[in-house]
Amino acid sequence: MSSTLATARDDSRVSQLMEAAIRGLKPMFDPEKGFFCYRLRQTSQGLVREGISQRYTIMTLLGLLRAESAGFQSALNIPTTLDHLLSDTAWLDNIGDLGLLLWLCALSSPEHLTRFYARFDLGRVFERYPDARGRPTMELSWFLAGLAHASGTGLKQPPALARLANETYGFLRTNQGAHGIFGHIGRWSSLAGLVRGRLGSFADQVYPVYAMAHFARVYERKEASQNALQCARAICKLQGPLGQWWWHYDSVTGRVVGRYPVYSVHQHGMAPMALFALQDTCNADFGEQIYKGLGWISGANELQQDLENAAAGVIWRCIHPAKSTSYAARIRTLLGKEQNLGAAEILFECRPYELGWLLYAHARNGSTAIQARSATAVQHGRLQD
Numbered sequence: 001m002s003s004t005l006a007t008a009r010d011d012s013r014v015s016q017l018m019e020a021a022i023r024g025l026k027p028m029f030d031p032e033k034g035f036f037c038y039r040l041r042q043t044s045q046g047l048v049r050e051g052i053s054q055r056y057t058i059m060t061l062l063g064l065l066r067a068e069s070a071g072f073q074s075a076l077n078i079p080t081t082l083d084h085l086l087s088d089t090a091w092l093d094n095i096g097d098l099g100l101l102l103w104l105c106a107l108s109s110p111e112h113l114t115r116f117y118a119r120f121d122l123g124r125v126f127e128r129y130p131d132a133r134g135r136p137t138m139e140l141s142w143f144l145a146g147l148a149h150a151s152g153t154g155l156k157q158p159p160a161l162a163r164l165a166n167e168t169y170g171f172l173r174t175n176q177g178a179h180g181i182f183g184h185i186g187r188w189s190s191l192a193g194l195v196r197g198r199l200g201s202f203a204d205q206v207y208p209v210y211a212m213a214h215f216a217r218v219y220e221r222k223e224a225s226q227n228a229l230q231c232a233r234a235i236c237k238l239q240g241p242l243g244q245w246w247w248h249y250d251s252v253t254g255r256v257v258g259r260y261p262v263y264s265v266h267q268h269g270m271a272p273m274a275l276f277a278l279q280d281t282c283n284a285d286f287g288e289q290i291y292k293g294l295g296w297i298s299g300a301n302e303l304q305q306d307l308e309n310a311a312a313g314v315i316w317r318c319i320h321p322a323k324s325t326s327y328a329a330r331i332r333t334l335l336g337k338e339q340n341l342g343a344a345e346i347l348f349e350c351r352p353y354e355l356g357w358l359l360y361a362h363a364r365n366g367s368t369a370i371q372a373r374s375a376t377a378v379q380h381g382r383l384q385d
Contacts, residue, residue, distance in 0.1 A: 010291045010294065013294060013298060014294070014362050016308070016310070017268055017294075017297070017308065017315065017358060017362075018067075018358065018359060018362060018363070019313075020308055020309075020310060020313045020314065020315060020355075021063070021313070021315075021355035021356075021358045021359050022067075022072070022074075022313070022359075023312075023313025024040075024312065024313030024314040024315070024350060024355050025060065025064075025076075025313075025352060025355055026313070027040060027047060027049060028040050028049065028060075028350075028352040028355075029076065029352075030049065030052055033052050034080075034081060034084040035052040035053065035054060035057045035081075035084070035085075036052070036053065036056050036057045036060050036352040036353075037049045037050060037051055037052055037053065037056075037352060038050055038051030038052060038053045038056065038351065039051070039349050039350065039351045040314060040349060040350050040351070040352075041348070041349040042348035042349065047312060047314075053352075053353075054085060054091045054092070054097070055096075055097055055100065055353070056351060056352045056353040056356070057081065057085065057352070058085065058097070058100045058101055058103075058104050059100065059352075059353035059356040059357060059360075060352045060353055060355065060356035061076075061078055061081060061082060061104055061356070062100075062103065062104055062107065062356060062360050063355065063356030063357060063358065063359030063360040063363070064076055064078060064356065064359060065078055065104070065107055065108060066107070066359060066360045066363045066364065067359045067360075067363040069363070070363035070364065072359075072363065078108065079108065079109070079112075082104065082105070082108055082112055085101065085104075086101075086105075086112070086115055086116070086119065089101075089119065093129070094129055094131045094132075094139060095125060095126075095129040095131060095132040095136075095139050095140065095142075095143050096131075096136070096138065096139025096140075096142045096143065097142075098120065098125065098129065098143060098146070099139070099140075099141075099142035099143030099144070099145060099146035099147070100142045100146065101116065101146070102116055102120075102143075102146030102147065102149070102150055103142065103145050103146035103149050103150075105150075106146065106149040106150040106152070106153055107149060110153070110155055113150060113153060113155060114155075117158055122158050122160045122161065122164060123158070123159070123160040125143075125160075125164065134185045134186060135171050135174065135175060135185055135186030136184070136185050137172065137175045137182045137183065137184055137185065137200060137204040137207070137208060138184075138201075138203050138204055138207050140168055140171055140172050140175075140208075141172065141207035141208040141210070141211040142207060142211070143164075143168055144165060144168045144169060144172065144208075144211040144212070144215055145207070145210060145211040145214060145215075147161060147164055147165040147168065147215075148165060148211065148214040148215040148217075148218045148219070149214065149218075151165060151218050151219070152214070152217075152218045162219070165215060165218075165219065166219070169212065169215055169221070169224060171186070172208050172211070172212070173227065174186060175187075175197075175200075175204075175208075175251070176208070176227060176230075176231065176251065177198070177250075177251030177252055177254065178252075178254075179230075179234055179251070179253070179254025180227075180230035180231040180232075180233065180234035180254070181200060181205065181231065181234055181235075181249045181250065181251040181254050182200045182204045182205055182208055182231060182249075182251055183196075183197045183198045183199060183200045183204070183251040184196055184197060184199055184200045184201060184204050185197050197251075198250060198251050198252045199248055199249070199250055199251070199257060200248070200249050200251055201247060201248055201249075202235075202245050202246065202247055202248075202249075202263070202266050202270070202271075203270065204249075205231055205234075205235050205249065205274075206235075206266075206270045206271055206273070206274035207270075207274070208228065208231065209228045209231050209232050209274040209275070209277070209278055210273055210274040210277045210278075212224045212225065212227055212228035213225055213228045213274070213277040213278045213280070213281040213282075214277060214281075216228070216281055216282075217280075217281050225278070225281045225282045226282075228278055228281070229278060229282055229284060232274070232275060232278050232284070232286065234254060235249070235271075236275075236286065236289045238255075238256050239289055239292070239293070240259070240262075242295075242296050242300055242301055242302065243267070243289075243292035243293040243294070243295050243296040243300065244259070244262045244267075244293075244296060244301075245262070245263075245266040245267060245270075245271050245293055246258070246259045246262070247259060247260060247261060247262070247263070260319070260320055260321055260344070261318040261319060261320035261321075261347070262296070262301075262302075262318060262319050262320075263317065263318040264297055264307050264315045264316060264317060264318060264354065265317075265351075265353070265354035265357055265358070266293075267293040267294060267296050267297050268293070268294055268297050268315065268354075268358050268361070269354060269355075269356075269357030269358040269360070269361050270357055270361075271289075271290065271293050272290045272293070272294075272361035272362060273357055273360055273361035275289065275290055276290070276361060276364055297315065301319060302319055302344050303319060303344060303345075303346065305346065307319075307346065314350035314355075315350060315354065315355070315358075316346050316347065316348055316349070316350060317346075317347040317348075317349050317350055317351065317354070318346070318347045319344050319345070319346055319347075320344065320345065320347055321342055321343065321344060321345075322342070322343040322344055322345045323342070323343065
């Protein structure tokens with residue numbers, strides 16, 4: 001197949017997935033509570049909405065906001081939902097959620113960013129949120145992304161912003177191994193770090209790649225983009241034969257230590273989001289790996305089943321082992337021993353942030369084909385009446 005035909009096929013598939021995301025978000029929004037749910041789960045009574053999540057609401061709003069910037073028409077009133085998030089922040093108790101909220105405010109409007117600065121004392125952030133002491137990779141990456149996006153707005157910044165960005169970047173670097181892979185938390189920062197620090201999930205790889213790429217652009221730190229590039233190349237080299245982005249990695253050896261579950265959001269949202277951001281920062285091309293990962297969603301996977309339920313507008317969460325992971329298997333993973341799949345099944349649930357990251361990753365390209373079809377998707381998938 002020619003590269004032109006392959007690109008057209010890939011763009012068409014992305015269009016379908018984005019339309020599914022717009023439709024699928026409708027039943028995930030709780031209009032009474034003003035937030036997105038924790039998950040939508042298939043039951044014998046149909047799809048059931050469970051719980052609410054401020055964190056997932058932020059991630060979903062980021063995707064919708066970027067989709068609007070690319071020409072989509074979102075039926076959700078994003079400023080109103082963001083106002084709701086800012087009106088009572090008692091739920092915010094960790095540095096990761098603080099970073100996500102800063103990220104959203106920075107991309108939303110100067111008014112929301114000003115309100116954020118007035119509410120939170122960034123100068124004392126590492127004292128206020130004890131979880132930061134463990135140097136968690138994912139949460140520090142969200143915080144760095146928020147700082148970088150806020151710095152890139154051109155608005156007047158708190159004095160601590162640049163210092164915090166450079167300090168957070170430094171903390172993340174200490175979690176990165178010689179092969180480019182990130183561990184889950186600081187190895188020498190706590191007892192938990194001694195046990196778990198060397199192993200990192202896929203989230204612990206892609207979020208720092210995204211954050212470092214954006215940090216490198218805003219602060220003109222070329223070494224940050226090179227460190228992000230080292231990680232990106234490492235996970236791409238380890239990508240599975242069907243395009244799978246594996247679940248756990250060893251930052252010391254640079255090897256995969258836990259393959260399953262394979263999560264749909266990694267395939268359609270998080271990997272493209274990070275790799276596209278890095279492409280925008282340095283001279284690299286990850287198109288082959290991105291679209292191979294998308295192919296896994298469409299049936300080129302272990303079960304040869306399409307994980308998109310177009311009628312419901314959802315993408316099922318993952319393919320995972322049919323039996324629960326045994327205690328012995330967990331110990332093997334902690335020791336850096338690779339695990340295989342065995343009998344597998346689909347987890348029939350979908351979480352709103354998954355669709356949010358899908359929109360965030362691919363709306364950046366804003367192809368006219370996708371935009372032209374988005375109005376129909378909005379008509380059939382309005383979040384609110």
